[in-house]
Amino acid sequence: MQTIYLAGPEVFLPNATEILSNAKNLCETFGYRALSPFDGEVTDQLFMERANQIFKENILLIRKCDIVIANCNPFRGACIDDGTAFEIGYAYSQGKRVFGYLNDKRILPEIVKSKIQTKPHASGYAIDNDGYLLNEDFGNSINLMLEFSILDSGGSLVLGNLEAVLQLLKNRG
Template identity: 80%
Template sequence: MQTIYLAGPEVFLPNALQVLSDAKVLCESFGYRALTPFDGEITDQIHLAKAKQIFQENISLIEQSDMVIANCNPFRGACVDDGTAFEIGYAYAKGKRVFGYLNDKRSLPEIVRSKIPTKSHDSGYAIDEDGFLLNEDFGNSINLMLEFSILGSGGSLVLGNLKTVLEFLRNLK
């Protein structure tokens, strides 16, 4: 049975344990063993030591997995969760296949404009309220470094959700 590491911001949901437990059951119904960030061995320590242990445990879980499935939907803004982005890059660097899913395939500038205030700029690109141009318009829906990590790993970026990716994987067999 192949093992999947589930990356995404679900750990921040108030009902995270239930959501991730349900995701693990769904993966099992498709013949996969799923690991989540909550599967690491975390001891009760002071905050900084605990944070470092969470990091190390998540790295270990990715290394134990055959592939990563990442929730690439915007989190607290217009872009993929920072931790999830790291996990995608780490999995890619370790030679793991990475699959991502999102529910909006508009271009990244369109997604950004729908999430944060922008205005016109002399360059012809929109500019955000922090002074950064929206000039990453290559047709991708997430940062190009993440999308090409997913594609370069032999994985895919799928419109849908975890179940959609699992169905996609079943059709690859």
Template identity: 40%
Template sequence: MKIYLAGPDVFRPDALAWAEQARALLQRHGHHALIPLDNTETTAAGIYRANIALIAEADAVIANLNPFRGCEPDSGTAFEVGYAIASKKTVIGYLDDDRPQIEKLAGSVDAQGMSIENFGLPINLMLGIPCRIVRGSLTDALALLDGD
């Protein structure tokens, strides 16, 4: 399978090393990794188009849905997941902490007084319902995908 790897990992200081490790992991499982860092685009519009093309080429998407720059997943990753779902792709998300969101955020309202969803999901329902969620890492998400 061709698997698109969505997530904020492209912003890591060791992003290129991470990408090579991820590519090797998928290859050991008989898959081909499609990673946003693979494209050569340098403009915002070019990167957007290239990533959309990679998602279109993919058979499935594995998404790092861990909090990024706050308590929610990366907004670009959330878009990519939505695009993949709309394109009828299988999407598996992984999280370090799969406790219900209301438990992680310790209450029914946040610091701004806004309500916190109480559906027993570890992330917002718009990601938690259409994605298959696994607690763990890329390796765990890949194992779930391979278990289909």
């Protein structure tokens, strides 16, 4: 039985334990064993030591898995959760197949414009209030480093949810 690591910002939800338990059960119905960031053995209660232990445990969980499935929906803004982005990159560097899902596959500049205030700029690109151009107009829905990590790993970026990715995996055989 292959093992999936579930990456995403769900750990920040008030009902995270329930959400991740349901996700793991869904994976099981498709014939996969699933691990979540909560499956690490974190025992230290001092904040910085605990944070470091969470990091190391999540790394171990990714190493144990065969596949990473990442929630690539915007988190606290227009872009993917930072921790999830790291997990995608780390999984890719370890030769894992990575799949992502999101509920909006418009091009990234359109997604950003819908989430934050921008204005026209002489370059022809929009510019945000921090002075950064929206010049990532390559047709991708998330940062190109993440999207191409997913695609180059043999995975896919799917419009939908976890179940849509699992169905894709089932159909691929």
